[in-house]
Amino acid sequence: MTNAIDMQAVTRRFGESTALDAVDVTVPEGSICGLLGRNGAGKTTMMSIIAGQDRPSSGRVEVLGQEPFENESVLAMLSFVRDNQRYPDDYRLHHVLRIAPDFAPHWSEEVAAELVDGFRIPARTPIKKFSRGQLSSVAIVLGLASRAPVTLLDEPYLGLDVTARALFHDMLLRDYAAHPRTIVLSTHLVQESEALFDRVVILDGGTVRVSSEAEDVRDLAFTLSGATDVVQGLTARSTVLSTHTVAGLMSATVWGALDDESRTTARDLGARVAPASLHELVAAIGEHRPEPADLALHEKKGVRA
Numbered sequence: 278m279t280n281a282i283d284m285q286a287v288t289r290r291f292g293e294s295t296a297l298d299a300v301d302v303t304v305p306e307g308s309i310c311g312l313l314g315r316n317g318a319g320k321t322t323m324m325s326i327i328a329g330q331d332r333p334s335s336g337r338v339e340v341l342g343q344e345p346f347e348n349e350s351v352l353a354m355l356s357f358v359r360d361n362q363r364y365p366d367d368y369r370l371h372h373v374l375r376i377a378p379d380f381a382p383h384w385s386e387e388v389a390a391e392l393v394d395g396f397r398i399p400a401r402t403p404i405k406k407f408s409r410g411q412l413s414s415v416a417i418v419l420g421l422a423s424r425a426p427v428t429l430l431d432e433p434y435l436g437l438d439v440t441a442r443a444l445f446h447d448m449l450l451r452d453y454a455a456h457p458r459t460i461v462l463s464t465h466l467v468q469e470s471e472a473l474f475d476r477v478v479i480l481d482g483g484t485v486r487v488s489s490e491a492e493d494v495r496d497l498a499f500t501l502s503g504a505t506d507v508v509q510g511l512t513a514r515s516t517v518l519s520t521h522t523v524a525g526l527m528s529a530t531v532w533g534a535l536d537d538e539s540r541t542t543a544r545d546l547g548a549r550v551a552p553a554s555l556h557e558l559v560a561a562i563g564e565h566r567p568e569p570a571d572l573a574l575h576e577k578k579g580v581r582a
């Protein structure tokens with residue numbers, strides 16, 4: 278399978294701080310990749326580099342086989358929709374819809390029209406007076422109607438109401454099925470968007486913690502719930518990403534798999550074992566501060582934490 282996006286050892290420093298640290302990420306052509314992680318994890322920085330709007334301090338990035346920075350032929354195949362998109366002061370929706378196809382050779386009038394109608398985007402109000410959700414709606418129209426071979430959607434949900442979010446999901450999946458392309462979507466609404474993803478990348482502090490097929494995510498970690506002493510005993514030698522306690526009960530999100538013996542013991546002691554959901558995994562990785570010993574464990578499994 279060809280990779281639409283290939284990042285090797287990409288580091289981006291801003292002065293003293295490191296926004297991305299030796300990031301290796303590949304996204305196969307024709308997939309939807311969820312880019313997840315806490316505030317400041319490095320998601321926007323990564324997307325800006327993929328979109329050719331920023332350059333790595335070191336490392337290599339290729340989009341559709343070429344370096345994207347200041348590369349017209351890559352930029353023509355790319356749509357990057359970010360949360361702080363700016364428009365000229367006097368712009369109304371029709372101005373945007375009139376010039377957008379000039380920058381998007383695969384532009385779909387039908388997709389744009391259906392979204393504008395479904396989102397109820399005002400036609401007469403200047404865009405600079407739009408609400409937060411209405412601005413997100415315009416950004417989604419641009420991102421999806423462009424049908425760009427590589428589409429980057431950075432936090433497309435900001436301020437969107439529940440009906441609009443459902444419309445966005447529905448249109449994305451419908452149009453993607455008819456016109457497959459590569460989509461990277463960053464979001465904090467993990468539970469709600471989980472079903473969209475073929476691949477998942479979880480960043481934390483500029484480092485890739487997980488880069489995996491979505492269907493394999495359930496094998497990466499488990500949650501163990503029960504009496505605190507039972508959970509602590511069973512996880513004493515495991516990499517515990519996060520714990521939550523209430524009234525003598527503990528729930529732990531633990532990296533890796535529980536061996537059969539521990540699973541039987543857990544059941545006998547009344548503890549419950551379940552695969553960690555993507556939402557639990559993202560939250561737990563955000564809480565966890567890895568120790569050097571953890572790194573060895575995760576590298577063995579091909580996933581770093």
Ligand SMILES: Nc1ncnc2c1ncn2[C@@H]1O[C@H](COP(=O)(O)OP(=O)(O)OP(=O)(O)O)[C@@H](O)[C@H]1O
Binds near residue numbers: 323
């Ligand atoms: N131009 C810049 N100058 C200095 N620091 C920056 C710059 N851009 C990003 N950073 C820093 O890099 C880190 C990663 O920021 P980034 O915007 O990529 O995070 P994010 O994962 O998109 O966060 P959020 O979920 O809050 O949008 C942060 O610590 C941020 O402060």
